[in-house]
Amino acid sequence: MIFIDLTSFRCPIPLVKAKLALKSISVGDSLHILLSDPGSRRDVPAFFKNQGHQVMALQDDARQLSLLITKVDLSQR
Incomplete structure (x- = not known):
């Protein structure tokens, strides 16, 4: 995992x-x-979800959004 x-x-x-x-x-x-x-908090998860990767919010509060993005083999879709 990369942080x-x-x-x-x-x-x-x-x-x-x-x-x-x-x-x-x-x-x-x-x-x-x-x-x-704010723009990134909206755009980053939306982009990766639209691409087909797994996106899970670990923390979402007024200060920050913590995301876990798991890479999916998009050629298998």
Whole structure:
């Protein structure tokens, strides 16, 4: 599992960094990311869900959103 704290970045940087990180892991592996920017909190989970990856919110409060994204083999869909 890779952990990335993206709370210091504003949209669209967190989405770009999360996409690059997901490319670097194997199918079945997970990315744990932290987000604080309102746009990123909305866009990042939506992007990965729309792509078909598994997205689970571990924490969602006023301060930050903690996501666990598990990479799925999209060629099997």
